Every structure is written in structure tokens, then in C-alpha cells.
Amino acid sequence: MHLYSRYAFRGLYYGNSAFAACEESNMPSLSDMMGAMNWECMFPVRIAGTRIDPYRDETDNIDQSNMDFNTIVNASGSNPNDSDSSDVFCKCESAGVVTETPIGITVSFWEPTRVIEVVKDSFCFPLLGSDLSGEITGSDADSMRQSKDGTVQVVKPGVQQSFWQAHYYVFPIMAILEVLTDFICMDFSAFDLGYMTEVDPRWDDSELSALLTPETVLFANPVAQLACIPDVMAATVKYTINTLYWCQGAWAKVFPLTGFVTHTGTPVQSQAAILGRTIYNLHRSFVLWGTVGTEAMCHRVPMPIWKKGQYKWQLLWPKRDTKCRVIGEPGFKWSSNKNPPFPDKNPDNFVNLLWRKRDCCAR
Structure with missing residues (x-):
């Protein structure tokens, strides 16, 4: 028996959900997406141990390796990742043989x-400018769309989920x-749609998720x-504690690895929680690998448990x-006015x- 009672109606919790609809005519172009990118996010850059960051100011001086947690939580600005190396030179070997x-x-x-797209409307692909829901056929197609779209009400009184x-x-x-x-x-991989939760x-x-990820029992509880x-x-204060890998800061918890999120704040923050879960899920499936640390200097390494500090993201x-x-x-720092309540803006579908x-190790 499922733990959740599902209702395929909109507006149960989020006002915008009443308008959530994937309309191809309202989707952005690829050039719009590229134009929205903030290239300042590429910084800081370190070359031979020297930090280069033209956007750094005097308040941006947190160093995770030399500060205790009390100092960190009282600081401000963005900090370098805890794997930054001060070494100038590096050496790569392949299976013990020097390259x-x-x-x-x-x-x-x-x-x-x-x-990573996070959408309320199944088979809605804003990045591709497509709504493929009409292309899905079969005896279970309608029931699948009905059960997976919109908001969800949980049996427990006073608790709702999307x-x-x-x-x-x-x-x-x-x-x-x-x-x-x-x-x-x-990274010069080819453009590809690598994973979609609908399937x-x-x-x-x-x-089923708890059965396949047994650590859910350890972490999906109030004590954890x-x-x-x-x-x-x-x-x-823009810091991540990698050892607390089952946590997502102020977002909903990582486990269970499903699309259900207990309402925390706004729809924008709820979709951010799904973003984090998706990253963790892909690491656990060895789709995403590690690219930080001395062990990843010469090649990517398997990382079944994510390091949150390896990523940052932009809506x-x-x-x-x-x-x-x-x-x-x-979300109070960034989610305001990020989900316009107008049908022509395709609300509740995020990129x-x-x-x-x-x-x-550049050589």
C-alpha cells in the first residue's frame, strides 16, 4: 500500500499550480537560456595555487581549511571549495605508468x-521547447499523467506534499x-538527455525506492x-558540509529518493530540493562522478556519495x-519572484x- 494518497488537482497548496501547464509557445529559446547564464559563476579560478577572482570583494575571504565552524557561520560571502590545492605542480600516472x-x-x-529541469507537468521539456505528453500512448498513459501531475495530499493531517x-x-x-x-x-561531452524520472x-x-536505497531507513527520520x-x-553563508551528505541545508531532506517533497517555503525552494535529490541519485547510480580533490586531478573518480561542495547552481x-x-x-535569500503566477510564463516548470x-592537472 502506498504511503501517500494522490489527488490530481491543482492549487491545493500552491496558488500557481492552478495555472501550471506546459505550453510550447511560451517556452524560451536556447539562446534565451544561454543569455541568462551568469559567467561570474566560473570564478574563483586557481592556477598553480594562485586564486584569480575579479569579482571577489573584501568580505569574500572564507577559507574552509583554516577556519572553525563558528567562524564560518558568522562570516559572509562565498568561500572556495574545501578541495582547493595550493600546490603549483602536479603529476599524472596511468595504472602506475607515468604518462x-x-x-x-x-x-x-x-x-x-x-x-536539470524540475517540472510539475510530466514530459514537459522547457530546455527543448517541447511538450511530449501528447506523444505518450498506451493503456497506462492517462493514469500515469494524472497521478504524477499537480500536487499531492498526504494522509497525515496538516502535512501536504508536492x-x-x-x-x-x-x-x-x-x-x-x-x-x-x-x-x-x-568537458566536451555531446549534448544529451541523460535521465528522466517519468520512466x-x-x-x-x-x-520501492526505500527497498533499493536501504540507507533511507537510517536518514529519513526526525533524529537524523x-x-x-x-x-x-x-x-x-554559502558553505556546504560534505560529511552531512543526507542533508540539503534549508531544503527538504535527501531521502527518500522520490519526487515527493513536503512543503517547505515556496514552490521554487521545493523544486530546488528535487534538484539536489536528482544530483545525489545520479551520483549513487554512477552517472555523475567526482571531479574535485587530488584524486580527481588526472581523471574523474567514482563518487557514489556526493560532495555537495562540488556543485553550485543557477536558476x-x-x-x-x-x-x-x-x-x-x-529560499528567503533568492526565491522571491522566481515563479511568476501567469499562464504564459509556464509556472512551476523550472530550468x-x-x-x-x-x-x-593541466599538462
Whole structure:
């Protein structure tokens, strides 16, 4: 028996949900998406241990390796990732054999490589400018759309949940724009739709998800969530605590890995929680790998447990966020006016750009 009672009507909790509809005529173009990107998010850059950041000000001086937590939570500004290396030179080997050009210099930067859509309307693809719901046929198509669209009411009195779908794209914007094409550290994968939750049987089945991710039993409970309080405080000052991997700062918890989110704040913050869950889910499935730390200098490494500090993200659509945010950053800092309540703006269907930290041995 499912833990949730589902209702396929809109506006139960979010006023905007009454208008949520995927209309191709209202979707942005790819050029609009690219124009919404904030290229300042590429910084800070480190070359041979030297930090380069033209946008850094005097308040932006947090160093995770040299500060205790009490100092961090009382600081402001954006901090460097905790894997930054002060080394100038690096060396790469392959299976114990030194490569042809073994010596290089350390490079660290942020690259925009992935897009994650979080939508209320199943088979709505704003990045592609398409609504494929009409193309889905079969005996279960209607029931699938009805059960997965809109909001969800939980049996427990006073507690409501929303349900979201997510789509993961390989989006190598640098390769598309042919920027730094001769730089060995860049990701030049081909554009691809790599994952969509509509076809994942775990996404709307909490029992199946818990069965396949048994750690849910350990972390999807009030006691484990109390440990997330420091992560909430840290996310408020743009810091992530990687060891608390089951926490998402001020967002809804990571587990269970489903599309159901208990209402926390606004729809924009709820979709952000799904963004984080999707990243974690893809790491656990070895779709996303580690790109930070000395072990990732020469090649990506398996990372089944995510490091939240490897990522920051920017909301591109329906309303652009002018800054990049860390995982779990409280919605009161950024979510205002990011979900226009007008049908022609395709509310409740979001496009998020994922910036990934890259530590590399350039040689």
C-alpha cells in the first residue's frame, strides 16, 4: 500500500499550480537560456595555487581549511571549495605508468556542464521547447499523467506534499560555444538527455525506492534530520558540509529518493530540493562522478556519495536568478519572484544550470 494518497488537482497548496501547464509557445529559446547564464559563476579560478577572482570583494575571504565552524557561520560571502590545492605542480600516472607528459600545473575552476529541469507537468521539456505528453500512448498513459501531475495530499493531517519530475541533460556549453576547445581540463561531452524520472519506477513509489536505497531507513527520520541543523546554518553563508551528505541545508531532506517533497517555503525552494535529490541519485547510480580533490586531478573518480561542495547552481527559467547558489541555500535569500503566477510564463516548470567544480592537472 502506498504511503501517500494522490489527488490530481491543482492549487491545493500552491496558488500557481492552478495555472501550471506546459505550453510550447511560451517556452524560451536556447539562446534565451544561454543569455541568462551568469559567467561570474566560473570564478574563483586557481592556477598553480594562485586564486584569480575579479569579482571577489573584501568580505569574500572564507577559507574552509583554516577556519572553525563558528567562524564560518558568522562570516559572509562565498568561500572556495574545501578541495582547493595550493600546490603549483602536479603529476599524472596511468595504472602506475607515468604518462607521456606527466608534469603539469594545478588548475581549479567552475564549469557549466549540466542542466536539470524540475517540472510539475510530466514530459514537459522547457530546455527543448517541447511538450511530449501528447506523444505518450498506451493503456497506462492517462493514469500515469494524472497521478504524477499537480500536487499531492498526504494522509497525515496538516502535512501536504508536492510531486515533481526531473530531467537531466548533458549540456557542455563550452563545447557548444567553442570556448577553450584546446584546454585539456574542459568537458566536451555531446549534448544529451541523460535521465528522466517519468520512466524511473522508483520515483513515485516510496516503498520501492526505500527497498533499493536501504540507507533511507537510517536518514529519513526526525533524529537524523536534527543533525542537519549545522548544514542549514552553513548553507545560509554559502558553505556546504560534505560529511552531512543526507542533508540539503534549508531544503527538504535527501531521502527518500522520490519526487515527493513536503512543503517547505515556496514552490521554487521545493523544486530546488528535487534538484539536489536528482544530483545525489545520479551520483549513487554512477552517472555523475567526482571531479574535485587530488584524486580527481588526472581523471574523474567514482563518487557514489556526493560532495555537495562540488556543485553550485543557477536558476535560468522561468525567472532568472542573477547569482549562483550552493546546495541547500535558504529560499528567503533568492526565491522571491522566481515563479511568476501567469499562464504564459509556464509556472512551476523550472530550468536549473549546474556548475561543477573541476580540479585538474593541466599538462
